[in-house]
Amino acid sequence: MAQEYSVITQSLVTINVSSSLNSFGSERRFPKDLKIAELKDKLVLLTGASVSSMKLELFNKEDKLVCPLDNDEALLGSYPVEDGMRIHVNDPNAKVGEFEDVSKVEKFELSADEYAKRADSVRAFKERNKMGRFKEVTPEEQQRLDEEKKIKEQKEKEKAESMKIGDRCEVQVAGQPSRRGCVQYVGTTDFKPGYWVGVQYDEPVGKNNGSVKGRQYFQCPDKYGGFVKPENVEVGDFPEEGFDDDDDEM
Structure with missing residues (x-):
């Protein structure tokens, strides 16, 4: 007499699906009256594994192996499967990562x-x-835009010309902490239009050594140099932070 299989829990179950073929997983909802053979057909589309060599294993919520799903004629619900468990698809005949390597994909x-x-x-x-x-x-709009650009460029030039090499300064760029240093360069550059201020910072918080794209604008240790727009620089009495001028200390 043929053995009969029946569903022993609720009709639908939400399962996490993982695979030996790739590093990603997915969550799927399956009916409990689905035969394991039919489940494998669906898992082919999810994982790329072959039905003929596919092996299924059921893991509980603590990620411990419960049992293999090794009877193609059995119903999924005849196994002790619950929401949140994981079915791992193993295909020893397939190449790991085969479906994640995009280097072979024609672009x-x-x-x-x-x-x-x-x-x-x-x-x-x-x-x-x-x-x-x-x-x-x-x-009219173009004339207004041109005038605004000229005004901005004039203000930038005046601000730059108010600084000189050796001035102590504080740099404040939006979204970044203030940094102190010394003005080492003022003028135009080859890397971007407009006026720029080259600063040697007191600490290694810069991006260069005073050189950009092969041109040396000033000399300083690596990571101590940086270039900022004049509007972000204020010159004045900005002593190096962390130093105490008390005569009792050397």
């Missing part, structure tokens, strides 16, 4: 000229709707 590449010709791109959408850099600017 679609499009040149700038080809992209510009496309009518279904984000660029084309912005161009049609006059958005971003494609926004139309009236002559």
